[in-house]
Amino acid sequence: MASMLLSQVANGVGIGIIYFMIAVGMSITFGMMRFLNIAHGGFYLLGAYVGFELVQQTGSFWFALVGAPICIGLVAWLSEPAFSVLYRLSHNMQILATLGLALVIQETVVLVWDTVGKHVAAPGGLVGAVAFGDFVYPRYRLFVICVGVVLAAGLWLLLERTNYGAVLRAGTQSTDDIELLGIDIRRVFAATFGLGAGLAGLAGVLAAPIRGVEPFMGPEALAIAFVVVVVGGLGSFFGALAGGLLIGIIQSTTSVFWPAASGVAMYVGMAAIMLIRPRGLLGRA
């Protein structure tokens, strides 16, 4: 039982780290621009498909792993001025517009790549599983956890130790004050938006060998990002990390004790946390 619980926690961390990558972008864009982006799942979807296409063209998963997130990030960064129209809208209209955008992205993907799902193979060295006695864990998932840890550390350094990070953190408190300091907030917005999208794209590529690539993976990612962001607290980096891991672990441990409920467990958890701690685990009061 103990080893099984350990396995489930390891699984949960593996899933959770991907959830973190999806959610952190949404969290910081909301914290900074007060922009609720329903189309965020679209970046995850595009990341997976661009990754698939790069693997097809170049034959290298590694190239896709680096190329796809950069692609998505660049496109988001460049198109940010178009999105900025939405910042001025009420949250309700932001939801309507980005809901529309999510549908447009999804249907465009269907037009380009068809509805039948695609397969992305894990790179050669990461096929198979490692075993420690009873404890079995796929190599590829270990790799995903490593990428996640490196990425989280990198992001933390970016946020805590760089100028950009300082501006970003300040921006989630008050964008007006930053503008008073003479910083061009527009460029910070664009960079943040691109960064968030790129991270969601990376999550898409990383998830591709695990769950395949299909046009309707966006809404699922969105629902998870929502839950993670709310549980962790909107606008909080560590909140997204803690939320992602927590939701991943809740999901995989309920699958031991009550398999049929693993789909709904995270929503129950989220509602409970929200009713007890309205601003999430680590959200600003």
Place this chain on the structure above:
Amino acid sequence: MSRYGTNCAQSTREILGLIATVALLPAVLPSVSLATECVIFVIATLGCNLLLGRVGLLSFGQGIFFGAGSYATGLAIVRLGAGPVFSLSAALLLGSMVAALIGSLAARRRGVYFIMLTLAFTQMCYFLAFGMSGVTGGDNGLLGVSRPPLSFLGTTLLPLDSDLSFYALCSIICVAVYALLARVTGSPFGAVLVAIRENESRTFAVGYNPLAYKILAFVLSGMVTAVAGGLYAMFLRFVPLSNIDISMSERILIMTMLGGVGSLFGGVIGAVTVVVLSHLLSDLWSRWILLLGLVLIVVAVCLPGGLWSALQWIATALRRGVIGMSPRRAHLPLEK
């Protein structure tokens, strides 16, 4: 129309407009069943409009009420062999109870947190309906819902088996609900709801309990939406699980926002437009959802007041051009 409620002459005109629309729909649409679907979703949209337009609460939970109403009506007919009045009352009752429960939990939170909470409740209720397959039929749906005739003391007043008579029932309920909601939004109660939307803490400060008002609005909205769900069950003659899932909430929200929340009549336009367009477009092109997505973006960015505000704007322009009257202010989006 004033910013804080609907004046009487305006609402009478709107109700006349609705009666005209309802009378015209079966004639202009290719089938009565399409018209029936329109009218049922008009009712659902009215319920949503009350929350979103008046109180400013964007709830992803409308599908719960719709689904609860569907199951209540469906079960009353299938299990108890009840008539339409009892079955729809069951929907009304269950809808208001569920709405009271969800409202009292969700309305404690504001903004994005409120939205997320309603989303979580929708998912939970979906899984609940899915899991209770002994009662709801689970994924297969609740089959065998008939349309019992409307009767009083054993005399059949209106047999609902024909499509036109069922349409008539839906239309009457639709107009009645509209009149009721127009009355509510025009009342002092409606004014308090708008006050909460505009400034919750100030409303509290002048002595109203915003939470109680929000819950009441939820109950009213849940009742109306559940009746729509009940009619939909009778219309389809079964209850699909999709009546209670997130896409139903999304659909009702899209209709409401597309039509515009500034006026109850916006919901009428939104529901009819979405039902008819989705029917026509999906026949022509299986990727029609792409077009729907584009329409949503355009409306959100260019027409925050929805299609209703566009109609108002055109009407104003025409009046100015034709009659030369001074233009009334075009309707502005209310929430910000």
Place this chain on the structure above:
Amino acid sequence: MKTTRRELLAGAAAGIFCPALLKNAFAADATRICSVLSLSGPFSSAGKPADLGARLAVRALASKYGLSAEYVALDDEGNPGRAMPKIITAAQREKIRFFSGPVLSSVGLAMSQAVANLGGVYVSSIGADEVTGSECRKSTFRWPVPSYGAIQQTVRPLIGMLPSARRWFTVTPSYVFGEALLRNSKAIFKELGVEHVGNIDHSLTETEFSGHITNILAAKPDVILVLNFGPQTTNFLRQAAEFGLKDKMKILVAWGAGLEQFSEIGSDVLDGVYFGLQYWHDVDTPKNKAIVELFRNEANTLPSWSMVNLFTCNDLLLQGLKKAKSDDPQEVIKALEGLTYEGPTGEENIRPFDHQCVKEYYLALAKPASKKKNDADFVDIVSSGRSFVEQAISQCRMT
């Protein structure tokens, strides 16, 4: 002022409804055959090939049978609530009486009821037992083998083939169809004295199976019987391969989706997995040869199960129309009852008492990429047969 608004409304209405009016004007005399399929939404990956097969059947076979028929595709959006209004409208507006499809059982069960109310004929392409069981109807027929036969023709022969594999584990999606498969499997386990060491119920929306796989590993079974289908099977197999399950135990997928699914998964993951199949393009029957030829010439593709399923459903409607020499639904129903015909799996016939087609179900074993003769040569058929619920124990009470 009032008139202005009414005029506006009328004008707007006329503008919106114009295409509908135009469409009505084009109504022709041909018998219309309507296939209800998921052309948009999450199940369109199965709906699109089905549409191809359905279309091809009407195009190629109607003239061959000397009929004038027209194909109408209806998008159910993967949602019975969206599908039913469209079906009712199609019947009202275009007087359609002949239906086939869909992809999802929930849509199919509701369709069966709706078409019966409309006074039409419906040939179903779904697997849920109820269609020709407890919910059977005079106007409903069904081509595919339901869950009972699928389990009888996969679990039973595999137990025979692997006499040393005594510990079986099941993976079941928690909804009606999955539970029916599970019930049938348990009956066989009990009958043949095989140990059922565990079962996992997962929701229909699950995409992440790693937690479940850990549970399976802990139970140390010899065979995993996978009772989910479509995208969930794909995800499960991928993740099972990732955890190295294939080296430790056999995997049997009772309800395989066929060619499209195999190409999506790829032979490296498929290798060594057993599949239950409704149809396979390599099967050597005269009708199947003709079908493969037809699909190659007309659509430049190999026929998959999704395609042939709808192809055959529409073929049956056309054969009924031909034999009845009338487009009266009642006559067509009479013509179809008891019909024996040349089907894709050999000679098939429609049982009069429950309107179920009696056809083969196959057990196939996937082979490694190195042994494939061509790109589509994913599996070898290892056994096949026909098992259907006897009339005495059938739940079908047709009225």
